[in-house]
Amino acid sequence: MPASAVQTDPVFSATERDAVYRCIHTRRDVRGQFLPDPIADEVLARLLRAAHAAPSVGFMQPWDFIVVRDRAVREKVHAAFAKATAEAAAMFPDERRAAYQRLKLEGILDSPVNVCVTCDRARTGKVVLGRTHQPEMDLFSAVCAVQNLWLAARAENIGVGWVSIAHYDDLRAALGIPADIQPIAYLCLGKVSHFYEKPELESAGWLPRLPLDQVTWVDQWHRRPEDEALLDKIREG
Numbered sequence: 001m002p003a004s005a006v007q008t009d010p011v012f013s014a015t016e017r018d019a020v021y022r023c024i025h026t027r028r029d030v031r032g033q034f035l036p037d038p039i040a041d042e043v044l045a046r047l048l049r050a051a052h053a054a055p056s057v058g059f060m061q062p063w064d065f066i067v068v069r070d071r072a073v074r075e076k077v078h079a080a081f082a083k084a085t086a087e088a089a090a091m092f093p094d095e096r097r098a099a100y101q102r103l104k105l106e107g108i109l110d111s112p113v114n115v116c117v118t119c120d121r122a123r124t125g126k127v128v129l130g131r132t133h134q135p136e137m138d139l140f141s142a143v144c145a146v147q148n149l150w151l152a153a154r155a156e157n158i159g160v161g162w163v164s165i166a167h168y169d170d171l172r173a174a175l176g177i178p179a180d181i182q183p184i185a186y187l188c189l190g191k192v193s194h195f196y197e198k199p200e201l202e203s204a205g206w207l208p209r210l211p212l213d214q215v216t217w218v219d220q221w222h223r224r225p226e227d228e229a230l231l232d233k234i235r236e237g
């Protein structure tokens with residue numbers, strides 16, 4: 001096997017580490033705070049480069065990134081959202097429906113750029129290293145690309161909002177996506193007036209953030225004192 005080059009600068013400083021965590025914790029799903037100002041091409045290129053650096057099953061890189069700036073195309077996507085959100089609203093019980101209808105759930109036309117991340121499930125053939133027993137892994141890989149873009153965007157002070165309220169086929173029709181390509185994420189990107197402190201769904205009382213210790217299970221089969229110590233640290237926040 002050829003020798004792999006190692007990273008020459010492998011250690012993060014405390015400042016760099018803190019910047020990464022700040023990015024993670026201040027990333028928001030942006031819907032109503034977009035400014036119309038354009039995103040510079042070099043910034044958009046950096047975001048796409050970050051997305052393309054994501055991990056993927058078998059190094060499949062199953063994603064494509066469709067950059068949508070055209071207003072007429074975004075209007076078609078918005079129409080797909082409008083149809084789907086009316087369908088969704090009708091499915092909630094009355095009190096929940098009213099709360100749902102008060103929420104702003106997309107910024108398709110307010111943001112200057114939209115990016116649709118798709119997954120080409122057949123990109124590297126039928127048998128993919130790491131996907132044979134867990135066939136959705138290519139889809140999850142594409143989601144990793146989305147998260148890379150979302151975090152990189154926060155570091156660029158660019159807001160991102162994920163819109164999943166649309167039928168896949170309506171998205172395909174609006175964007176000219178072939179039937180065998182799976183849309184993964186429709187993202188609205190733009191500069192913002194502000195980022196909220198907390199998720200909008202949390203502030204609106206839709207759902208609370210779960211305590212981390214409620215979703216973390218440390219060796220519950222055979223609990224030792226050091227496991228309690230880790231749980232205590234987690235509870236400290």
Ligand SMILES: Cc1cc2c(cc1C)N(C[C@H](O)[C@H](O)[C@H](O)COP(=O)(O)O)c1[nH]c(=O)[nH]c(=O)c1N2
Binds near residue numbers: 031104106202
């Ligand atoms: C897969 C997926 C799909 C969607 C979302 C997220 C993800 C991960 N979110 C955003 C979601 O509501 C938001 O992430 C949570 O409420 C937490 O808020 P922050 O992202 O921390 O601001 C989202 N938001 C929205 O307004 N319309 C939508 O259709 C969707 N769809």
